[in-house]
Amino acid sequence: MEKTFLMVKPDGVQRNLIGEIVSRFEKKGYQLVGAKLMNVSRELAEKHYAEHKERPFFGELVDFITSGPVFAMVWQGNNVISTARAMMGKTNPVDAAAGTIRGDFATSVGMNIIHGSDSPESAEREIGLWFSADEVLSFEKTIQRWI
Ligand code: RTP
Numbered sequence: 001m002e003k004t005f006l007m008v009k010p011d012g013v014q015r016n017l018i019g020e021i022v023s024r025f026e027k028k029g030y031q032l033v034g035a036k037l038m039n040v041s042r043e044l045a046e047k048h049y050a051e052h053k054e055r056p057f058f059g060e061l062v063d064f065i066t067s068g069p070v071f072a073m074v075w076q077g078n079n080v081i082s083t084a085r086a087m088m089g090k091t092n093p094v095d096a097a098a099g100t101i102r103g104d105f106a107t108s109v110g111m112n113i114i115h116g117s118d119s120p121e122s123a124e125r126e127i128g129l130w131f132s133a134d135e136v137l138s139f140e141k142t143i144q145r146w147i
């Protein structure tokens with residue numbers, strides 16, 4: 001089953017949007033298989049955003065992502081990588097459609113609430129970078145009569 005790495009960035013955590021964001025992916029039908037609230041070291045942030053190392057905003061990006069706790073997650077389901085990107089909206093909230101997470105909650109490209117892997121290769125790399133194997137669970141729904 002396809003998996004992706006999603007992360008509520010420090011702005012989303014501080015604006016109390018963890019629940020809202022988790023809820024959107026749950027309601028869509030995806031399964032949360034790993035999650036943790038954590039501080040990010042500069043080393044991890046630089047590895048995570050290595051593809052942007054030469055960009056002028058790299059320093060600010062690393063400063064921002066290490067500025068406060070993030071909520072790191074692994075989600076699983078059909079086409080979750082590309083569908084999660086669609087649910088997040090365009091990188092710059094000015095271009096993000098209403099109804100997407102960035103379209104509904106963000107106003108600046110630097111503080112755009114959420115990160116999501118952009119390809120199967122990035123998803124595999126990022127899950128390995130942020131989670132150890134025993135932090136990603138695989139489980140069936142076994143409790144059928146909870147009411
Ligand atoms: P992310 O990696 O955070 O999920 O965002 P993304 O794929 O939509 O966008 P990406 O091109 O990977 O850029 C990573 C993050 O860098 C910041 N950025 N700032 N000042 C700028 O022009 C600029 N461009 C990108 C954004 O916070 C973006 O999420």
Ligand code: MG
Nearest residue numbers: 115116117118
């Ligand atoms: Mg990206």
